[in-house]
Amino acid sequence: MSLLGRLFRSQAMVAYTQAMGLYNKGRFSEAIPHFEEALQQLQDSSHPYGELARFYRVEALVRSGLAKEIQGDPSGAESDLREAVKTPTTFPDYHFHLGRLLARRNDFEGALIRLSEALRLNPRYDEALGWLALVLWKMDRVEEAFAELAKLDEGSTDLAIGRPENPRAEDVPSWFEQFETRLNHFRDSANQTQAALIAYAEGEKDQALQHFLGAVEKHPTYPDLRCRLSILLQENGRYGEAIEHLNKSLEINPRYVEAYLQKGITYLRWNSPDQALPPLSEVLRLEPHYQDAVLLKALACIRIYRVKEARQLLNGYLEWLPGEPRAQYLLAGCLALTRNMGSAREVLEQSARHFSLVAALTDLGWWHLRDRKNADALEIARRGLQNHPGDERLRLLEGMAQLGLGTAEAARGILDELANAARREVARIAVQAIVTLDLKEGRIENGLQILESAKARFPSSFQMTYLRGLLLEEEGELETAEQSYHSAASFLSTDPRLLRDLGCVQIRLGKIEEGLKCWADAYLIDPFAFPSAILGDVALVEEL
Known part of the structure; x- marks a missing residue:
């Protein structure tokens, strides 16, 4: 849900962002007060973005619960996680974390319910299978415990190593004791993930990538690890590898919404907007009100000149969330591209009026x-x-x-x-x-x-070269300005304003496809860089 973070600018999200920054660096005790502030703000808020508030509230509850568990507050952790799963969700991890915690607290009936729900959402969740088997064994339901163990694939996880064939064998109790120890240490992938997140936050992307590659190699059946890895791969331009890991994630868990979303984003970055449409459509089939998927699908439609379809998506979205600014920006762009300049201005006027x-x-x-x-x-x-x-x-x-x-x-x-x-x-x-x-x-x-x-x-050379391009564009020297923007991009190719301005110059020069590609790239980096206002400069664009 990485793009959602750019939209929600309320006081609650300031607290949430601070909390996540601390959490990702392992500073859990400092993170907890910020999480609690975010939760209080979201509970009391009458903000129109109800779905976003729901998501962030649940995410904050889960993160806060995990932080409290690590800090030695299992009661507080259980309270947060129980509150989180009250909201319907397709994320199996939320139920798994609560089930695992309840098992550790000897609430086996409660653990059974939550672990079963996690497995309903992802039947190939090896760690959930392991904990479910352990819980059943502790409840003296030995035959059922072995039935769950039989579902573990020895070729893909070390949890199943050495499991006894006969549930009545003498070594079964000692094996389950060792099994519980392995389960409690099995989340070493989480440590690698934590190290990767810290490295990423400190700008060490190569190091972060190596941590994720190591975690995936050790635990190849964790779809979440592959999805996280794909994001780093896509940021490094390794789009084919990113798609491979996302496809594997979806083989493991066909209902993994985030993997479908990242697959769509990867294809957009890979300049394959037509291939982005199927995974984004699948997101909306599973989660009809997933805001980012609607907006990204509209963006993909714009990229392949299906402007009418993009407008339909955005109009429907705005009926649901009137005045939502990212949708307003894209809709204004669609209207301007089809020369409905008056309507485009009206859309921005509404956004300015409703939200200031x-x-x-x-x-x-x-x-x-x-x-x-x-x-x-x-x-x-x-x-x-x-x-x-x-x-x-x-x-x-x-x-x-x-x-x-x-x-x-x-x-x-x-x-x-x-x-x-x-x-x-x-x-x-x-x-x-x-x-x-x-x-x-x-x-x-x-x-x-x-x-x-x-x-x-x-x-930096980037700043001065970009400034030169702006001056040249102002003087109407478009070809030279384009060259200057390209030179600036050689120093920093991910600046959304540079991509936006380069796209505008290219369209004014008649390079429509190249210009639209730059705009789409700018939007993926910063939704508010989409050039809805400056589209008024490019009336030469033909009806799409």
Whole structure:
């Protein structure tokens, strides 16, 4: 559910994100208060994204429960996990974790119920089979315990090694004692996963990849490990290998929703949007209200010019979650691509009105700027600043609107201030605007000094090359701008704004397929980088 994290910006999600960051680094005691804060916020919230709140609440409960178990608070862990499984879910791990904990606490009847549910959701869940067999043996249901043990494949797991053939043999009790010890230590893959997550958080992706490869080699029947591994492989451009692991995950658990979702994302990244559609459709068959799957399927449809189908998906989504900003962005893009510019603006206006989102307000304002409706852009900026005082993006919009209205002195005051903005994109655009203004006013030396200062602020070649591309695009030198953007991409190919701007230039040059590919890549990195507002610049796109 990695993409969901970009949408939910409430106070609850700030706490949740902090908690996950601590949890992934093994700082469980510090994570627990943040989880509890997130849970309290989500329980009390009347936020319209009910499905997202449900997911995050359950996920936070499970993570909090696991953290409490590790910290030696089994009662607190059981309370959180019991609350988590009250919500219907297709994730077998939630039931497994509770069943395993109950077994350790000698609540065998409760453990039996939860482990059976985990196996209903994933019949090839070896660890759940092992714990179920152990629970049945402790309940003196020896024949049933052996029936479960028989389902374990000795070729794929070391849990079944040395199991006795005769349930009445003398060595059965001692074997089950050893079996329980193996079960309690079997989750060493979790330690490797933990090490991988820590390495990933610290930017050591190669090391994280090796940890996951080791975990999968040791436990090849764990679909979750293969799914996590596939995400790292796809980020390293190893798409074919990622698909292989996802297919294996789905052989093990045909109802593994996350694996279908990641398969769709991998095909989108692999420039195979047509192949992304079947797995994304399967996600929606299993989970009809899975937000990311709807949005990604719409994106895949846009990539293969099925804009009508994308609009139908997004319109249906917005009937369910009115004003949801990611869907609004994609829908505005669809409308603009089919030259329904008025409707596209209306969609963004609704998003800005209902949620007062800075992203929607600035997008709408920039659209007005491109239409030379500078007074409207200024009104939007000032309206937004009432709710978000001091926001650099809205201040930039205000400065650019002043510039468009010809009030150069007021514009320069704002832009000079923003040349040192905390947001690099804001600073880049402010520098570009100041230099452009200096060129128009003949203040060449001042413009050169500003560019020299920009080198200190943006020391990397990427930043300066990108800035050069922005300046060239502003001057209408599209081919040279494209070259500059490509040069910038050679330093950092995953910057969503760069991909967005490169896509716009390519479409303006008539390279429609290449431009749409850049936009799709930008969306996968950051949903709010999808260029709904700047599509007004590309009316040359034919009806799709």
